[in-house]
Amino acid sequence: xxxxRSGRTVAGMTETVITVxxxxxxxxxxxxxxxxxxxxxxxxxxAFLGPNGAGKTTTVEILEGFRRPTAGxxxxxxxxxxxxxxxxxxxxxxxxxxxxxEVGLTVRECLRLYAGYYDAPRSIDETIALVGLxxxxxxxxxxxxxxxxxxxxxxxxxxxxPELIFLDEPTTGFDPSARRAAWSxxxxxxxxxxxxxxxxxxxxxxxxxxxRIAVIAGGEIVAEGTPLTLGGRDRLAATITFTAxxxxxxxxxxxxxxxxxxxxxxxxxxxxxESPLMHVRDLADWASASxxxxxxxxxxxxxxxxxxxxxxxxxxxS
Amino acid sequence: xxxxxxxxxxxxxxxxxxxxxxxxxSNGTLGLVLxxxxxxxxxxxxxRQARFFTLVLPLLFLVIFVGVFGxxxxxxxGVKASTYYVPGISALGLIASSFVNLVISITAxxxxxxxxxxxxxxVPAWVLIAGRSLTAIAVSLVVMSVxxxxxxxxxxxxxxxxxxxxxxxxxxxxxxxxxxxGYALSSAIRSEDAAQPMxxxxxLPLYFISGVFIPxxxxxxxxxxxxxxxxxQHLADALHHAYDPATHGIGLVWTDLAVLAAWMVGGLVVALxxxxxxxxxxxx
Numbered sequence: 001x002x003x004x005r006s007g008r009t010v011a012g013m014t015e016t017v018i019t020v021x022x023x024x025x026x027x028x029x030x031x032x033x034x035x036x037x038x039x040x041x042x043x044x045x046x047a048f049l050g051p052n053g054a055g056k057t058t059t060v061e062i063l064e065g066f067r068r069p070t071a072g073x074x075x076x077x078x079x080x081x082x083x084x085x086x087x088x089x090x091x092x093x094x095x096x097x098x099x100x101x102e103v104g105l106t107v108r109e110c111l112r113l114y115a116g117y118y119d120a121p122r123s124i125d126e127t128i129a130l131v132g133l134x135x136x137x138x139x140x141x142x143x144x145x146x147x148x149x150x151x152x153x154x155x156x157x158x159x160x161x162p163e164l165i166f167l168d169e170p171t172t173g174f175d176p177s178a179r180r181a182a183w184s185x186x187x188x189x190x191x192x193x194x195x196x197x198x199x200x201x202x203x204x205x206x207x208x209x210x211x212r213i214a215v216i217a218g219g220e221i222v223a224e225g226t227p228l229t230l231g232g233r234d235r236l237a238a239t240i241t242f243t244a245x246x247x248x249x250x251x252x253x254x255x256x257x258x259x260x261x262x263x264x265x266x267x268x269x270x271x272x273x274e275s276p277l278m279h280v281r282d283l284a285d286w287a288s289a290s291x292x293x294x295x296x297x298x299x300x301x302x303x304x305x306x307x308x309x310x311x312x313x314x315x316x317x318s
Numbered sequence: 319x320x321x322x323x324x325x326x327x328x329x330x331x332x333x334x335x336x337x338x339x340x341x342x343x344s345n346g347t348l349g350l351v352l353x354x355x356x357x358x359x360x361x362x363x364x365x366r367q368a369r370f371f372t373l374v375l376p377l378l379f380l381v382i383f384v385g386v387f388g389x390x391x392x393x394x395x396g397v398k399a400s401t402y403y404v405p406g407i408s409a410l411g412l413i414a415s416s417f418v419n420l421v422i423s424i425t426a427x428x429x430x431x432x433x434x435x436x437x438x439x440x441v442p443a444w445v446l447i448a449g450r451s452l453t454a455i456a457v458s459l460v461v462m463s464v465x466x467x468x469x470x471x472x473x474x475x476x477x478x479x480x481x482x483x484x485x486x487x488x489x490x491x492x493x494x495x496x497x498x499x500g501y502a503l504s505s506a507i508r509s510e511d512a513a514q515p516m517x518x519x520x521x522l523p524l525y526f527i528s529g530v531f532i533p534x535x536x537x538x539x540x541x542x543x544x545x546x547x548x549x550x551q552h553l554a555d556a557l558h559h560a561y562d563p564a565t566h567g568i569g570l571v572w573t574d575l576a577v578l579a580a581w582m583v584g585g586l587v588v589a590l591x592x593x594x595x596x597x598x599x600x601x602x
Binding site: 064066086087089090093094096099100102103104112113114116117118119140156157160 | 353354357361363423434435437440441596597
């Protein structure tokens with residue numbers, strides 16, 4: 001999947017679906033969004049990450065046309081969302097952060113109702129199948145589980161066959177298996193050629209799904225990139241961790257390992273390095289010369305979460 | 319009436335966002351209103367609480383009040399108790415479906431994010447409002463027909479054939495007025511839990527002083543003056559008049575309709591200024 005994604009990204013998608021310049025939103029004296037720039041291209045899954053209260057939902061609601069910006073330019077599918085009419089709404093789908101099923105209607109009836117709102121809706125049965133609710137098609141929406149309700153929400157956002165779909169924290173409160181199921185639905189949107197604007201505070205979600213990521217913290221974009229390069233993730237130090245046999249500690253290591261090593265409270269030793277291969281070799285030479293193995297040896301790249309936490313901490317300080 | 323609402327909403331939308339909306343063909347939009355009405359009706363009929371308060375409770379009230387007063391001619395009204403209570407309880411049934419049920423369901427749908435999600439689709443706002451109001455009117459007419467049928471067969475109530483136009487016009491004007499007032503009131507209620515007690519607190523006292531539960535000739539005059547200010551009294555009076563066997567002509571009371579229309583306009587002004595599609599309890 002990753003190969004397919006980066007292939008797509010490299011393939012030069014130049015058509016911009018969303019352009020945001022200098023967007024700001026103030027509520028009284030509180031600046032929720034402080035002049036951000038964004039670009040989203042056709043056919044990509046764009047993840048918009050940030051902690052709660054960072055300005056994610058404010059931004060997405062401006063892009064959906066529910067709120068008006070205090071300052072800045074916003075263009076979604078070539079139109080200012082605040083001025084957009086029915087033609088524009090025919091091309092856009094939105095899964096809101098919180099919305100319950102239509103009261104007293106089954107899954108199929110909900111979709112029939114919404115299909116009637118659009119000029120050229122998708123097939124109802126196909127849409128139900130796409131989100132994996134075939135078994136629940138004739139169940140009342142109120143009786144669905146949290147994960148199933150969210151999938152119904154995604155189906156309702158897709159029924160008009162939109163080009164662009166907003167997903168605002170689509171998996172908040174899901175158990176791991178429901179989250180996996182939702183991911184496969186979202187990944188399926190990519191193969192339909194849809195553009196997806198995804199907000200989330202789950203790193204693994206962005207890592208799994210996104211072609212590109214922007215991180216917002218304190219109302220400002222603090223980093224932008226692909227899941228592999230965000231915040232210089234590809235160049236950040238790796239961590240080598242191991243446990244030396246009884247009695248041998250960090251201070252017994254040869255240089256240059258000794259000055260890089262950090263003993264951990266659980267008895268393991270960590271070495272943070274920008275040259276992991278060289279230092280693993282030094283470590284291996286030393287261990288074999290001393291006549292023991294390092295059975296729990298681990299070399300770990302920083303996760304997207306490590307990068308994200310570092311970035312959002314920075315955001316708080318600024 | 320809907321054309322008026324539609325026109326006002328159009329105007330407002332145009333003023334708020336100067337975007338011309340592609341005018342859908344009249345056949346298409348009427349179809350869309352009926353589409354919306356159909357699913358609103360299904361949702362209503364599947365809601366046990368709504369069914370009880372709108373369809374069953376008015377019938378219970380009719381049986382109880384006729385039982386309490388006995389089905390003979392009541393001196394203060396000059397008609398049989400059942401002839402008095404069929405129109406009175408019809409007013410209550412109409413208000414239950416147009417106002418009480420609408421306030422509760424609209425508040426619940428708004429707080430559950432349902433109205434907001436609908437607004438994220440191309441459906442015009444007035445279609446949603448018209449569809450929901452048509453549902454309320456249809457339910458009102460059904461409740462009134464059931465009350466009249468029960469009154470006819472159980473209590474021998476006079477069938478008001480010549481005044482059917484008066485009954486229909488009063489019922490529709492009343493129903494639209496209470497729908498508009500329902501939209502206006504829902505904008506002031508922040509949660510679904512507050513909706514039920516709020517509407518009952520407003521309506522119960524009005525039922526008592528407006529001739530719905532007790533013939534209002536029995537009331538002190540100051541109480542009648544208070545009731546005159548509110549639409550419940552005028553809806554009940556219009557229906558009492560139209561159902562009265564002594565009424566000649568088509569049974570319209572223009573002053574009552576004028577007061578109802580005034581409340582409708584007032585409700586419309588409040589609803590247009592205050593009505594929200596997004597949840598009030600959360601968010602900025």
